[in-house]
Amino acid sequence: MSAVAPSAPPRRGRTFAAALRRGLAHGKLWTGGLVIGFIGAIALLSLVWTPLPPAKLQIVQKLKPPLAQGLLGTDHLGRDVASMLMVGAWNSLSIAVLAVVMGALAGTLLGVAVAARRGWFEAIMMRANDVIFAVPPILSAMMLGALLGTGRPTAIIAIAVFMVPVFARVTASAALQVWSRDYVQAARGAGKGGIRITIDHVLPNIANQIIVQATIQLGLAILTEAGLSFLGLGMAPPAPTWGRMLADAQTYLGRAPWLAILPGLAIALTVLGFNMLGDGLRDLLDPRERGR
Amino acid sequence: MIEPPLVDIRHLSRDYASGGLFAGRHVTRALTDVSMTVHRGTIHGIVGESGCGKSTLARLVMALDRPTSGSVLFEGEDLFGVSARELKRKRRDFQMVFQDPFGSLDPRQTVGRIVAEPLHVLDGKPGRAERRDKVAAMLEAVGLSPDHAARYPHAFSGGQRQRIAIARALITEPKLVVADEAVSALDLSVQAQVLNLLMDLRDRRGVTVLFITHNLAVVDAVADRVGVMYRGRLVESGPAQAVFARPLHPYTRLLADAEPDVTRFGRPDRPPLSVSAPIDVGVGCSFRNRCPRAVARCATERPELRSLGDEPDLRDRQTACHRAEVLLDAETSE
Amino acid sequence: MTQPLLRIENLAISIDRPDGARQPIVTDISLTLEAGETLGIVGESGSGKSLLALAVMGLLPPVARPTGRILLEGRDLLAMDDETLCSVRGRRVGLIFQEPLTALNPAMTVGDQIAEGMVIQDGLSWRAARREAITLLDRVRMPEAARLSRSYPHALSGGQRQRVGIAIALAMKPALMIADEPTTALDVTVQAEVLDILDDLTRDAGMALILVSHDLGVIARMCARTLVLYAGRRLEEGLTRDVLTMPLNPYTRGLLRAVPRRQPQDGRLQTIPGTVPSFAALPPGCVFSDRCPERIDACHAAEPRWTYPVPGRGVRCIRAPGEAMP
Numbered sequence: 001m002s003a004v005a006p007s008a009p010p011r012r013g014r015t016f017a018a019a020l021r022r023g024l025a026h027g028k029l030w031t032g033g034l035v036i037g038f039i040g041a042i043a044l045l046s047l048v049w050t051p052l053p054p055a056k057l058q059i060v061q062k063l064k065p066p067l068a069q070g071l072l073g074t075d076h077l078g079r080d081v082a083s084m085l086m087v088g089a090w091n092s093l094s095i096a097v098l099a100v101v102m103g104a105l106a107g108t109l110l111g112v113a114v115a116a117r118r119g120w121f122e123a124i125m126m127r128a129n130d131v132i133f134a135v136p137p138i139l140s141a142m143m144l145g146a147l148l149g150t151g152r153p154t155a156i157i158a159i160a161v162f163m164v165p166v167f168a169r170v171t172a173s174a175a176l177q178v179w180s181r182d183y184v185q186a187a188r189g190a191g192k193g194g195i196r197i198t199i200d201h202v203l204p205n206i207a208n209q210i211i212v213q214a215t216i217q218l219g220l221a222i223l224t225e226a227g228l229s230f231l232g233l234g235m236a237p238p239a240p241t242w243g244r245m246l247a248d249a250q251t252y253l254g255r256a257p258w259l260a261i262l263p264g265l266a267i268a269l270t271v272l273g274f275n276m277l278g279d280g281l282r283d284l285l286d287p288r289e290r291g292r
Numbered sequence: 293m294i295e296p297p298l299v300d301i302r303h304l305s306r307d308y309a310s311g312g313l314f315a316g317r318h319v320t321r322a323l324t325d326v327s328m329t330v331h332r333g334t335i336h337g338i339v340g341e342s343g344c345g346k347s348t349l350a351r352l353v354m355a356l357d358r359p360t361s362g363s364v365l366f367e368g369e370d371l372f373g374v375s376a377r378e379l380k381r382k383r384r385d386f387q388m389v390f391q392d393p394f395g396s397l398d399p400r401q402t403v404g405r406i407v408a409e410p411l412h413v414l415d416g417k418p419g420r421a422e423r424r425d426k427v428a429a430m431l432e433a434v435g436l437s438p439d440h441a442a443r444y445p446h447a448f449s450g451g452q453r454q455r456i457a458i459a460r461a462l463i464t465e466p467k468l469v470v471a472d473e474a475v476s477a478l479d480l481s482v483q484a485q486v487l488n489l490l491m492d493l494r495d496r497r498g499v500t501v502l503f504i505t506h507n508l509a510v511v512d513a514v515a516d517r518v519g520v521m522y523r524g525r526l527v528e529s530g531p532a533q534a535v536f537a538r539p540l541h542p543y544t545r546l547l548a549d550a551e552p553d554v555t556r557f558g559r560p561d562r563p564p565l566s567v568s569a570p571i572d573v574g575v576g577c578s579f580r581n582r583c584p585r586a587v588a589r590c591a592t593e594r595p596e597l598r599s600l601g602d603e604p605d606l607r608d609r610q611t612a613c614h615r616a617e618v619l620l621d622a623e624t625s626e
Numbered sequence: 627m628t629q630p631l632l633r634i635e636n637l638a639i640s641i642d643r644p645d646g647a648r649q650p651i652v653t654d655i656s657l658t659l660e661a662g663e664t665l666g667i668v669g670e671s672g673s674g675k676s677l678l679a680l681a682v683m684g685l686l687p688p689v690a691r692p693t694g695r696i697l698l699e700g701r702d703l704l705a706m707d708d709e710t711l712c713s714v715r716g717r718r719v720g721l722i723f724q725e726p727l728t729a730l731n732p733a734m735t736v737g738d739q740i741a742e743g744m745v746i747q748d749g750l751s752w753r754a755a756r757r758e759a760i761t762l763l764d765r766v767r768m769p770e771a772a773r774l775s776r777s778y779p780h781a782l783s784g785g786q787r788q789r790v791g792i793a794i795a796l797a798m799k800p801a802l803m804i805a806d807e808p809t810t811a812l813d814v815t816v817q818a819e820v821l822d823i824l825d826d827l828t829r830d831a832g833m834a835l836i837l838v839s840h841d842l843g844v845i846a847r848m849c850a851r852t853l854v855l856y857a858g859r860r861l862e863e864g865l866t867r868d869v870l871t872m873p874l875n876p877y878t879r880g881l882l883r884a885v886p887r888r889q890p891q892d893g894r895l896q897t898i899p900g901t902v903p904s905f906a907a908l909p910p911g912c913v914f915s916d917r918c919p920e921r922i923d924a925c926h927a928a929e930p931r932w933t934y935p936v937p938g939r940g941v942r943c944i945r946a947p948g949e950a951m952p
Contacts (some may be wrong), residue, residue: 184398186409186457190410192410201398201401201403342784450671480840481901554841554870559822
């Protein structure tokens with residue numbers, strides 16, 4: 001038997017288009033990463049330093065436009081808007097990240113279990129998923145709020161519950177694809193059970209898709225959190241959140257539009273940042289791009 | 293032969309249910325009452341076209357699927373009658389090589405890890421060093437180099453990947469390797485290398501191979517015995533050389549005639565193949581609508597697999613055709 | 627002066643690599659094809675055969691940089707703008723793909739897909755075009771043509787889909803048909819039927835055929851002439867019967883010996899050692915020199931020239947018989 005010299009398989013076809021796509025992906029990745037990095041840094045900074053304590057009232061200085069008082073002006077109670085935005089960034093991001101991590105963990109677990117078991121288990125779980133998915137997070141937050149009282153844990157759980165079906169669905173369909181591959185058949189032929197195959201083959205091959213999905217869901221979680229606190233279902237006052245800053249600004253839209261514009265911009269920028277990051281990651285990690 | 297066969301397949305059938313909401317439930321019979329034996333140290337070919345049930349047969353022999361009825365005896369023990377634990381222990385004795393050398397290796401694992409995968413069913417799980425030695429020895433046995441173990445599958449060509457898949461199948465020193473279209477996706481020059489490897493493994497290690505393919509020439513080149521399948525049934529079986537030299541079933545003849553050959557130039561002097569009308573396969577011979585020798589009996593009575601006699605060149609051969617004697621006479625007089 | 631149907635002159639194709647460098651793939655291809663002729667292009671994966679076929683179809687991807695000329699009825703495909711190319715492709719060149727399912731629209735009946743081209747290009751009414759589609763399906767021996775013309779691609783078998791693919795190409799009455807591995811995905815008996823159909827069409831309609839395949843048996847069955855490609859180079863060309871019975875290039879000889887067949891006394895099949903090299907790592911000199919059993923030192927020195935040892939027979943090998951006087 002002669003030894004066969006190793007050689008790289010010929011790669012053809014997807015060269016230029018791939019390069020272009022990679023370039024674009026890097027563009028989106030970098031922009032999204034920078035935006036999120038910036039906001040994340042501000043959120044962390046707010047833990048140790050803000051220009052003024054965000055809850056400090058200076059009624060005399062109320063409704064001052066940006067640069068007139070502090071960097072970004074003051075609200076109707078004379079609180080420093082810049083400081084509130086900084087602390088709001090921490091509140092929003094921490095809730096969103098925790099909720100997505102919890103939702104992703106539960107959803108992924110459910111998804112891989114469904115793919116491994118199929119049959120009636122799949123039918124029941126996926127229908128249960130549909131039911132949860134049909135309940136708006138606002139509604140579940142209201143119900144949870146009635147049970148637990150409003151606050152950070154309520155917001156986190158309400159958003160996380162809303163995330164579970166999304167991750168379960170994405171994971172299940174990706175995992176089912178992996179289960180249909182011959183290497184999984186080979187593993188079954190080698191006597192491996194469902195759990196071993198899930199750990200050894202399924203999870204490593206779907207990790208990319210879960211990461212991409214999580215990034216995109218983070219944007220959605222930020223939006224949902226803002227919506228909850230806008231309705232007063234988020235963190236309890238006086239903790240500043242972007243959503244409640246928007247809600248408070250409604251009354252003064254004519255006199256002090258920056259009070260609405262600034263938190264609105266913060267929300268939009270964060271969501272955009274996460275979406276670009278997710279898009280860039282998807283293009284970069286897409287399994288179709290990395291040879292079969 | 294006094295030694296019992298390695299694999300004894302008895303009256304194996306497998307139904308698949310399809311349809312649902314609108315179409316109503318519909319049962320398709322992928323495999324119907326197939327019986328055959330595979331002897332130790334041989335390459336046993338199974339040929340047939342898509343939908344003939346050959347891949348279903350492979351999955352059942354590998355115990356990746358359960359039959360609707362019938363049994364697979366491996367060294368005398370029914371694979372579907374033993375406990376899950378017992379089956380898991382038996383799995384070291386039969387392994388599989390798949391068709392697509394790109395889909396059968398996990399892209400996220402190193403070659404070393406892929407090849408070592410089946411070792412985990414062994415009772416005393418070998419240690420890290422022993423595993424590495426085994427993988428290295430196996431890679432060398434299939435013509436690769438031990439330092440390939442650290443690489444990922446994408447660094448290898450199709451032929452090399454198929455060697456990796458064969459190394460994985462052999463690492464538990466199985467008695468049976470089921471190869472489902474294992475060389476069909478490979479280039480001609482590489483295909484011959486892999487076929488030679490299978491023959492070497494049979495001769496040097498006594499490995500038994502159930503070699504499943506649609507390609508007659510490939511089976512003819514490597515197989516000791518062959519079974520021909522059509523629409524879920526075994527229609528002919530016997531020593532490969534005899535079957536291809538003088539088919540006893542019109543379908544085998546049709547396959548042999550249809551296969552392009554580098555020594556036949558231009559249009560073959562056979563009548564153009566006719567487009568077959570659909571028939572009820574529930575009764576009679578399921579090949580009758582394409583058969584040039586079909587008679588009325590073929591539409592009413594199902595031909596069972598039978599021997600044609602005890603003459604030296606017919607011994608050990610079976611066919612499921614009412615008209616086999618006529619076919620035999622015609623072949624002899626040609 | 628009569629114009630050949632297709633004349634390729636010094637065609638070379640390179641591909642832009644992601645790092646910006648250009649990777650030559652197909653090199654120094656010249657050939658002519660007369661109306662009604664059949665040419666087989668043989669090669670393993672990585673031989674450049676599909677890229678060559680795409681070039682003749684005018685379907686090269688944007689990353690491909692061709693040089694040379696591809697003259698179809700005297701007009702250079704490489705110099706045409708997209709619009710002209712499009713009409714040539716539809717009307718003069720027909721294409722048959724390996725997997726027709728990917729080339730068919732899943733949401734349109736197969737009859738309408740055949741008729742579409744005739745409505746757009748020939749200005750037929752839909753009613754007339756649909757009737758014509760059924761005639762075409764009959765010609766490719768589709769059973770129950772009238773009924774199946776109203777079905778959707780997913781309802782058809784692989785062989786039936788390939789018939790639809792051929793009927794679509796035929797609808798434009800092309801002068802040249804290019805088929806890239808048209809029967810690789812089909813069963814042998816279905817393959818034989820499809821080859822019969824293609825054979826009838828070239829015979830009766832005087833259509834020229836370029837058939838790209840890795841299967842020497844299919845080439846022997848279908849093609850009067852054969853071109854053997856390896857690593858983007860032509861290594862041998864001539865009448866199929868001559869090439870397959872008296873190969874002049876060691877690669878062709880190796881391929882023929884590797885065709886699986888029963889060996890006496892359990893003998894082993896002959897092989898070509900090693901694997902096809904990647905385009906980025908070709909051996910110096912002759913591209914086949916690293917795997918060639920007959921190589922000598924001079925093989926590594928320079929790439930052999932394309933020579934004509936016998937009229938109508940070309941080869942690239944320094945050990946082949948010398949050039950015949952023209």
